[in-house]
Amino acid sequence: MFEAIAFYLFAFLTIAMFFITVTTSQALYALTALAAGMIFISAFFFILGADFLGAVQIIVYTGAVMALYAFGMMFFDTTRDVKEKKGNKYIIVGLSTLAAILVVVIVAVPMVSQNVVALYPAIDGVGNTQEVGLVLFTKYLVPFEVAAIMLLVAMIAGIVLAGKKMDLSITLMNDAAIEEEKNKKVLS
């Protein structure tokens, strides 16, 4: 019962947060809502007994990714935020809903008909972190290392890409200087 209440509560919160993220016109609101949504997601992981995953979710997403986005937003001039053009809402919502329903049909219908829940109940007792560690460093060792290298590469790439002309900041320049800079780029 407690589980059900928790599920519905967090489900509502997550959906609400993400909804705000995609609809708000303020970038800052969106960022905040996204961060909140991420944290609420981790709640599901805890409910599902994936404690380690939940922790990682909070650390990586809310800690690292959100921080990155926050820094990124500082780079961009939020005062000059782009106006969202009104696309055809019906098409967008319709397509999304249709896609979602189809996914449900494809994935959920067989699950329900096979009554997976009753056949394979969740196993309790074993420490999740321990379990994760066991699997991660035996069966998934190579992918894990590859992922590590990938992260490293991404880090270097991020630094290299963003790090060029670190001294140049568009936020600090006036419009004329920006124009000049643009022309230079185009010419080069």
Add this chain to the structure above:
Amino acid sequence: METYLYIALFAPLVGSLFSALFTATPKKLFTGIVGSLLIFTSLVSSTILLMYILKGGEPVHVTMMTWMATGDLYIPFGFVVDQISVTMMMVVTLVSTVVHIYSIGYMDHDKGFNRFFAWLSAFVFSMMILVMSDNYAGLFIGWEGVGLCSWGLIGFWYHKESATWAASEAFIMNRIADLGMLIGLFLVYWNTGTLQYDGAFAAFHTLDISTLTWIGIFLFIGAMGKSAQFPLHTWLADAMEGPTPVSALIHAATMVTAGVYLVIRSHELYSLIPHVGLFIASLGAFVALFAASMALVNRDMKRIIAYSTLSQLGYMFVAAGLGAYWVALFHLMAHAFFKAALFLGAGNVMHAMDDELDPFKMGGLRKKMKWTWIMMGLASLALSGIFPFAGFFSKDAILEAAFVGNHTALHVMEHHYIIYAVLLFTAGLTAFYSFRLVALIFHGEERFKLFGFHPHEAAKIMLLAIAPLVILAIIAGAFQTTFFEMVQEALNAVEYHVHSQIVVWIMTIGTQVFAISMIIFAYVKYNNSRVSVPDGTSRLENSFIYKLLFNQYYIPHFYAEYIVKPYREISEIFWTKVDLKIVDATVDGIAGIIYGTGEKTRQMQSGNLSTMLTWMVAGLVGLLSLAVVFGLTARYSDEILLFLSALGV
């Protein structure tokens, strides 16, 4: 004898190739001399062969080499000299020798002297192949070969539009007939398994009548083209655009008689199908009258002679169609002599009159050109069938054949009085227009002075060349019995006798009187001072019949207006409308649709990430729907089949 055969056949080819070497160079007299000598060699060889056959020798039959052999088909280059072909060989080589020698004089000033002899000798070679071949395919080679040479010779003065037009017309009309001939050949091959004369003739007896009728009809279509029978006759008159020696050789003596030769050669076929023969005879009689009527009013000297040729070909077809093959052959021979003489005489006149062709602008040339006058007069008498000239014997035999109508194969007596009457009437017309021409050219006032001509007698060599022909035109009738005895064997010939002697005398004398009276009538009408150049004002010229005849029954007009013009227009429509607008446009349209689809869908790739993402989602939805549909179908396939079967699908 085989050596003589090869000499007779290939001497003209050698002459042609020799002259052809010099086509691009200025006139060389020796090409003419060498050409004439080689043709003369051919003549001598033919004469030797004739003597051999006359003495009762077996027909000479040689097979030179294989031409085509595939499947069951076997066609060799085979040649045969028998009674029929030796007659033709004599006619061809004799007339062509004369014409070659004559041409040395006639073409004296022409730039294309060497080319002329190349074509002329090539023509003789083709003609020799035509008459000497022992199979239908070989005959067809010669058939097309003479067509080609006639094209080259009619269009000899290729800078003249009318000449090239006439050449093309002759070639194409002959091609129409050649198609018929080709189909006839196919029929012969598929029904008898061979194209050799002897094999095919032997097999004809086993075929049913309808097949034979078709073979006979298609072969005769071929003959109609070459011999210019109605409705394929218009090319012959237009062919007079060629040099006159060409008209004499090709369009009077030899090529146009090839059709008659074909019917005579296939007599074993035609004697099995007398109904086709009757059709041939009827058409021949019609053409005889039809052509003679056009000759009555024409104002072009060469065309008048051409129409008379046409008319005489009609006579030959009457004889051949009625089964009197030897008579047809005999008339062919006699006609070759006097008609060639007439044409060459006309050539003399043209030479004298700077290529003027309208006899109304001549008159009184008798004094200036005595020898030409005599020769043309004699040839015209022969043409009119006056005793004792050659024309009398041959034409009389045709009339008798029509009157008695003894069909050799069936041994049935049939009287064809209508044909007889038509021919008799035509004989009178022939006499009239022949002497109308002679009178207009050589008698009466010297109208040529009005037009500033200075006529002169032709060169000696030309006159000498004509002489043998005229002599033969006079005496050929004497050979009738010899000829009959010779060809009797090959053609199952019978003499035609009207049983009652009185009838014979009445007929003969009647015909003579009729012809002579027509000659006198022609003289009375045209040998006087009142004859003047027609200017289209006289009552006669405005009468309907005159106009009809003068415009050749409007047939050339009809062809030009309703066949040539529509053909050109349809071709144009086919190209501009059908080919470009429909066929090609369809292809381009399909390509255009594909291209246009790309052009349209290119808009999707606006480069805008947002749009692209929307399309991605749309694609995702599409694929997911497919997955659902196929998943459900696979899962419930049994149920669906059950449901469908319940529906009765």
Add this chain to the structure above:
Amino acid sequence: MLDHILSLLIFFPALAAVVGFMIQKESMRAYGISVATIEFALSLWLWYVFDGNVSGMQFMENIPLVQSFGINYTLGVDGISLFIIILSAFFTLLGIGSLTDTPNVKYMIITLLFLQMTMVGVFAALDAIVFYIFWELSLIPMLYIIGAWGGPLRIYASVKFFLYTFTGSLVMLVGMLFMAYFYYQATGVWSFALLDWYRLILPQSYQLWLFAAFFIGFAIKVPMFPFHTWLPYAHGQAPTIGSVILAAILLKMGTYAFVRFSLPLFPDASAYFMIPIAILAVIMVIYTAMVAYAQKDIKQVIAYSSISHMGIIILGTFALNVEGISGSIFLMLGHGVVAGALFMLVGVIYDRRHTKMMSEFGGLAQVMPRYATIFGIMMMASVGMPLTINFVGEFLSLLGFYQQSHIITILAGVGIIVGAIYMLGAYKKTFFGEVTNEKNKNLPDINKKELFGLIPLVIVAIWLGVYPKPVLGPINKSVESIVQLMHNKSTTELAKKRIPNLVKPKVIIIKKTIIEEVH
């Protein structure tokens, strides 16, 4: 060396072409001529060692390529392909020899040598995949020749040529794959070898579909009505040499493939589709001849006349008897020689006047008598004058089809009339009459380089017209075996009726004796 003579014939020109990149521009012509001469000599040697009394394949080569799918590099020649190979070597030699002042002559020669490789490859291949590869490869050099050296519309023409024929051959490829699959189903072994396929007897329903798939590929190549519209553009824009090779050899690939694939593989379908195809052929003959008559451009006249003649070839092929098929193969050679020569001849005046419009000419017979003579001979060969090469083929093709249908043959025979009309019309407009155009007054007559290309063609056109036996004999032998194979393979009544059985000498003998007894 004899065992690999076909490979040698195929790859020698290709290797020579690769080497050709390193040759100096000035000496390229001599190099090209010598390579082509060697190639031609090799092909003549092939003829010399070819045994004309054998009906099957000779000089077979077999190298496995993809064994699990039965794709082998299989080559071989019989009487049918032998002469087309010789013809292609002959035309490459003449083409290179008579090349006039073409820009980039070095690359033209290299392209021609590559083209030569693909042409021999197509005619020597006995494996469907190898055949298909060469078939498609042959498009590329031609694309270059039209696209790089062509007239003002060359891009449109070359792309049209490429895409059109390519689309058709893709359908053909699908057909080939299905054929191999059926073979696999029947025998349990994959094979693309033609000689294996010959042994496979398919039910009629399969044959009809496969026949249709192959037909589209071949018919576009031929090109048959209504797929012909790429050809006038290709000819109109191609340089002289391109038109010559296109008309003389490349078009023959289609008709050759009919004989090599369609007939022996699908005898029932061939008999079934005989009349519809013959009707198409008749339309080709008459319709394109009329279109040719309407043309203003002399090259287009000859281009359309090519289509018209291809109609007779198709008709002969689908006569399904020895006379017709032999005739059609002979006509392929004949048309190759004659059309090739005519295109060369058009090239001669094009080089002098840079126009092909007949209205620009007239009276050329006076200024260029030698040229007019050669053109005249070739024109007469084109209209099928007896004792020229075309007549033999046309006569046999029509003769063959006459056994199958009277009416259609008569209609197709109209082709000899309409053929004369447009040819004489074109000749008259170009050569006869007075010289009206000032520019034509001083045209030089045909020169030595041009004669080098034309005289051999004149000789061949007349020699094979007078004495076709050395060529017709081997063709006949191979065709007989194909017809017999078709008869044995056919399953339907219709096919048995239409395809003659050659093994029946007894009946004929009896018939003949009866005839003799009657007399």
Add this chain to the structure above:
Amino acid sequence: MEIGLTHYLVLSTILFAIGLVGVMRRKNLLLLFFATEILLNAVNVAFAAISHYYGDMTGQMFAFFVIAIAASEVAVGLGLLIVWYKRHGSIDLDALATMKG
């Protein structure tokens, strides 16, 4: 009331749909990145849930790797974004049309 796998899957679907809406309607590149994060998280929920109900760790492992990939994506993506912004002074999607066909 027992919470089953279905519930989680439905939740994941709804989140995914929200993400898709974001992907399609956002014109600001940064906010577009947010939407992709939503998509990834939606999938992660499904993975974790399936892993739980099947008693198999594979699902969790996949979620891990997804997080790792998301992190790298953000790093590289933001870097590119900054470069782009420096060059063009805008992160408007409509201005980004160099791939126009």
